Amino acid sequence: MEDYNEMLEQMNIQHAIIGDVTTSLPDILQDLTKVRLSSLASACNLPGRSKMKKQELIEALTAYMTDAEHLQSALLITDALEWQLFESLLRQPVLQNNLILIEHYWYLMNHGLVFTYFSEGQLYIVMPDEIRDAYAQLDHADFHNKRTGIQLVHEYILAMTHLYGVIEPDKFIEIYNGQNSEPLEQERFKELFEMLASREQNYTMAGGYIVDGYLSAEESREELEELLSQINDKPQYVPKREDLLKYADDDYFEMTPQLTKLRAYIQKEICRDAEMVEYLIDDIQLACTMQAAPGDLIHEFERRGLKFQSMEQADIVVALMNDVYNHTRLWIYRGHTPFEMNRIAGNVELRSAHRQLSPLSKSQVSVTKIGRNEPCPCNSGFKYKKCCGK
Numbered sequence: 001m002e003d004y005n006e007m008l009e010q011m012n013i014q015h016a017i018i019g020d021v022t023t024s025l026p027d028i029l030q031d032l033t034k035v036r037l038s039s040l041a042s043a044c045n046l047p048g049r050s051k052m053k054k055q056e057l058i059e060a061l062t063a064y065m066t067d068a069e070h071l072q073s074a075l076l077i078t079d080a081l082e083w084q085l086f087e088s089l090l091r092q093p094v095l096q097n098n099l100i101l102i103e104h105y106w107y108l109m110n111h112g113l114v115f116t117y118f119s120e121g122q123l124y125i126v127m128p129d130e131i132r133d134a135y136a137q138l139d140h141a142d143f144h145n146k147r148t149g150i151q152l153v154h155e156y157i158l159a160m161t162h163l164y165g166v167i168e169p170d171k172f173i174e175i176y177n178g179q180n181s182e183p184l185e186q187e188r189f190k191e192l193f194e195m196l197a198s199r200e201q202n203y204t205m206a207g208g209y210i211v212d213g214y215l216s217a218e219e220s221r222e223e224l225e226e227l228l229s230q231i232n233d234k235p236q237y238v239p240k241r242e243d244l245l246k247y248a249d250d251d252y253f254e255m256t257p258q259l260t261k262l263r264a265y266i267q268k269e270i271c272r273d274a275e276m277v278e279y280l281i282d283d284i285q286l287a288c289t290m291q292a293a294p295g296d297l298i299h300e301f302e303r304r305g306l307k308f309q310s311m312e313q314a315d316i317v318v319a320l321m322n323d324v325y326n327h328t329r330l331w332i333y334r335g336h337t338p339f340e341m342n343r344i345a346g347n348v349e350l351r352s353a354h355r356q357l358s359p360l361s362k363s364q365v366s367v368t369k370i371g372r373n374e375p376c377p378c379n380s381g382f383k384y385k386k387c388c389g390k
Contacts, residue, residue, distance in 0.1 A: 011102055043111060065134075085114070086127075093128075093132060112128075115128070155248040162248070162252075166212065258323045270308070
């Protein structure tokens with residue numbers, strides 16, 4: 001933990017202004033190097049920036065960043081943590097925190113809304129007085145109404161790309177409108193998507209589809225093409241609004257009864273370390289969504305030093321993981337599970353969706369016999385007979 005905190009602090013210092021803290025925007029900009037000013041002017045898309053001298057850049061940036069319209073445009077697409085920080089700085093323009101995560105303020109800093117100073121061993125996050133004054137000029141009720149609408153569309157995009165991998169804009173609008181009273185028109189959606197995509201997001205538009213960030217990488221082009229060929233004509237799984245929006249969280253996955261059963265068995269028979277088991281279950285679920293082979297699933301045990309006590313135990317785990325897979329929501333089935341696809345009537349092609357993992361051979365599984373008085377392999381510190389061997 002100490003090493004992590006030191007690394008975090010050093011990352012923050014790397015981007016901070018070294019010196020005495022000030023909240024005057026012209027003075028802050030004066031403390032920046034010409035390179036940093038040019039980078040800020042580029043992020044703000046300031047016209048004629050390449051020919052400006054330092055003082056000219058300072059004056060132009062001050063005028064741009066204190067313009068209420070430009071300020072509103074930047075703030076409308078802040079995420080929840082960025083907005084939380086911005087609101088905190090409105091109440092208290094200087095906050096001290098050496099261990100703040102850089103992603104909490106990076107976007108705000110790149111748009112000149114906050115800056116960081118490092119002085120006498122302390123990191124300070126600063127909002128210039130002029131930014132606070134410019135924000136005070138906004139119609140706050142109108143601003144919050146607009147931002148709430150944009151953030152809702154953003155959450156839906158994240159949720160649907162996480163659940164489906166890819167989705168057609170028309171289908172996105174159909175689902176959104178089916179779950180919200182205020183309709184989203186096609187032109188308005190295009191406008192909002194362009195606004196949101198003006199900053200780095202975990203989604204993009206590719207080939208006429210809204211695409212998850214994983215599939216948008218150049219090296220994932222074949223996977224995207226393969227997915228598009230697989231989902232052709234398959235029905236869309238659409239959960240209720242509250243369930244769908246859970247998928248906006250990068251770390252969310254549905255904790256199915258099958259996963260719960262697998263976790264209980266592992267914790268009772270193989271490993272008593274609850275934290276390790278949680279991470280193991282998380283990785284198994286992720287591997288299932290990626291349609292991993294049995295050997296890859298077993299690897300999740302091996303890389304944690306967890307060994308099966310017998311082939312019978314290994315076969316039980318494989319059967320449980322097989323059940324997990326068949327109840328995991330997959331991109332190739334547009335969010336349906338293999339089990340659900342088998343129950344969809346009138347589509348012969350989809351009746352083969354259900355997967356049955358083959359029993360493992362001895363060469364695929366590491367089986368170890370543990371003496372009752374030997375240390376338990378789950379690293380609990382107890383003897384095997386007092387722990388997993390009960």
